[in-house]
Amino acid sequence: MSTQATAGADAPVLESWIGGRSVPGSTGQFYPDINPATGELLGRTSVAGAAEVDLAARTAYEAFKKWRLTPAPRRGEILYRIAQLIQERKEELARLMSREMGKVLFEARGDVQEAIDEFYYMAGEGRRLFGFTTPSEMPNKFAYTVRDPVGVVGLITPWNFPIAVPSWKLAPALIAGNAVVWKPAEDTPLVSLEFVKLMEEAGLPPGVVNVVLGPGKQTGVPVVEHPLIRVISFTGSTQTGRAISVEAARLGKRVTLEMGGKNAITVMDDANLDLATEAILWSAFGTTGQRCTAASRLLVHEAVVDELQERLVEGVQKLRLGNPLDEDTNVGPIVNEKQLTRVHGYVEVGRQEGAQLLTGGETVQEGELAQGYFYRPTIFTRVSPDMRIAREEIFGPVAVIIPVKSLEEAIEINNDSEYGLSSSIFTQDVNKAMQAARDLTTGIVYINHGTTGAEVHLPFGGTRGTGNGHREASVQALDSFTEWKTVYIDYSGRLQRAQID
Numbered sequence: 001m002s003t004q005a006t007a008g009a010d011a012p013v014l015e016s017w018i019g020g021r022s023v024p025g026s027t028g029q030f031y032p033d034i035n036p037a038t039g040e041l042l043g044r045t046s047v048a049g050a051a052e053v054d055l056a057a058r059t060a061y062e063a064f065k066k067w068r069l070t071p072a073p074r075r076g077e078i079l080y081r082i083a084q085l086i087q088e089r090k091e092e093l094a095r096l097m098s099r100e101m102g103k104v105l106f107e108a109r110g111d112v113q114e115a116i117d118e119f120y121y122m123a124g125e126g127r128r129l130f131g132f133t134t135p136s137e138m139p140n141k142f143a144y145t146v147r148d149p150v151g152v153v154g155l156i157t158p159w160n161f162p163i164a165v166p167s168w169k170l171a172p173a174l175i176a177g178n179a180v181v182w183k184p185a186e187d188t189p190l191v192s193l194e195f196v197k198l199m200e201e202a203g204l205p206p207g208v209v210n211v212v213l214g215p216g217k218q219t220g221v222p223v224v225e226h227p228l229i230r231v232i233s234f235t236g237s238t239q240t241g242r243a244i245s246v247e248a249a250r251l252g253k254r255v256t257l258e259m260g261g262k263n264a265i266t267v268m269d270d271a272n273l274d275l276a277t278e279a280i281l282w283s284a285f286g287t288t289g290q291r292c293t294a295a296s297r298l299l300v301h302e303a304v305v306d307e308l309q310e311r312l313v314e315g316v317q318k319l320r321l322g323n324p325l326d327e328d329t330n331v332g333p334i335v336n337e338k339q340l341t342r343v344h345g346y347v348e349v350g351r352q353e354g355a356q357l358l359t360g361g362e363t364v365q366e367g368e369l370a371q372g373y374f375y376r377p378t379i380f381t382r383v384s385p386d387m388r389i390a391r392e393e394i395f396g397p398v399a400v401i402i403p404v405k406s407l408e409e410a411i412e413i414n415n416d417s418e419y420g421l422s423s424s425i426f427t428q429d430v431n432k433a434m435q436a437a438r439d440l441t442t443g444i445v446y447i448n449h450g451t452t453g454a455e456v457h458l459p460f461g462g463t464r465g466t467g468n469g470h471r472e473a474s475v476q477a478l479d480s481f482t483e484w485k486t487v488y489i490d491y492s493g494r495l496q497r498a499q500i501d
């Protein structure tokens with residue numbers, strides 16, 4: 001972390017990291033970095049503006065010229081060392097993440113583990129990065145394809161997976177030979193700075209990844225607009241993603257978007273209810289419901305709805321809210337006050353819409369927790385699919401139960417959503433499971449498993465309003481950060497005209 005003189009407070013000033021050094025923001029503004037469990041001020045971000053983004057983009061462009069010519073297997077070795085170093089610092093990074101955005105420690109460790117997995121995985125891609133060869137239609141002519149890097153790519157990432165989600169973008173961008181301007185969420189500057197410094201310590205040349213710190217308006221917008229930045233890869237809210245998309249279209253840039261979800265778990269009448277209960281509690285209230293893959297709709301067969309409700313309420317009451325750094329905490333705080341207000345606003349909407357509140361529905365006011373942004377895990381039941389709480393992404397610890405009569409009805413409700421990230425079904429009937437796997441129109445489908453738990457070597461992404469057709473992690477992520485180049489080599493010594501001769 002950058003710990004230069006602080007102006008008036010004892011929390012450190014956090015500065016952007018460009019070309020291997022700290023750079024103060026020229027906006028003159030500061031943004032607070034607050035521990036959401038305690039209200040403690042961890043740092044004050046010196047907000048970067050267009051000038052720092054320009055410096056970062058030009059620095060990246062210079063670094064790109066060398067990085068693209070570094071053989072991909074050598075780039076892979078650096079990625080491998082990054083993975084090793086993250087592994088060594090796993091605990092340290094997890095604790096910092098927990099303090100900064102409130103994820104409970106064991107989940108923060110998982111977040112860091114996802115980055116380790118991703119960097120190891122993409123390191124191996126350095127010895128593949130497959131193109132293909134195919135016969136030419138002419139004699140004495142040869143054709144092949146290669147993946148070229150795009151150049152400088154802009155990454156805009158959220159606070160909810162502050163190490164894992166950036167890694168899904170950084171590792172493929174880097175292995176393909178791109179340089180990066182990364183704007184992490186304004187709520188997680190510390191962990192982002194630690195991460196970029198770690199990458200350089202592992203051997204990444206300074207300037208290949210540059211971090212610009214600040215909110216979207218001041219710092220994100222210039223990233224989207226900068227002419228040297230050819231690709232914008234964004235994960236975050238639908239509202240911001242759509243705005244980026246419009247701007248990127250105007251500027252003729254490639255943009256990959258990973259936005260909201262309204263993921264559903266279907267529970268059939270033959271389901272293993274113990275397993276379903278456990279999976280729902282994990283999917284709905286893990287990361288305090290602040291995941292794109294969080295289960296926020298529960299489509300429960302009417303034959304088991306009463307029993308499942310009882311088990312869920314019992315389960316929720318056993319969840320311990322607390323400081324995320326305590327090993328026995330199950331649910332941490334919401335990331336900031338704005339989100340807390342938003343979540344409670346949706347609970348009010350649910351009440352007005354006539355949904356029945358089963359449990360939760362309020363902030364926590366007792367003891368130490370009153371200092372942080374804690375909200376009780378909340379379940380509504382007797383929800384109808386057209387209510388706002390059944391349609392809009394809440395991004396907090398709120399799940400709604402919609403009773404259904406059949407598998408067909410569950411599939412229809414599941415698919416009738418603006419979003420299409422993940423879905424899940426609990427059934428012991430293989431025929432129903434296969435029908436669901438065929439007919440659920442989300443990017444990810446889980447059978448007898450909750451809606452979260454993506455692995456890095458498989459495509460991650462969603463249909464409809466969740467994204468714009470690309471996938472993250474997996475080898476498919478390379479498509480976001482490469483241009484296909486087709487090379488024809490004519491060794492006939494004469495002019496051969498395709499489609500003519």
Ligand code: UN1
Binds near residue numbers: 164165291292452
């Ligand atoms: C996200 O919510 O933005 O599968 C990412 C999961 C995690 C990643 C979620 N591995 O829920």
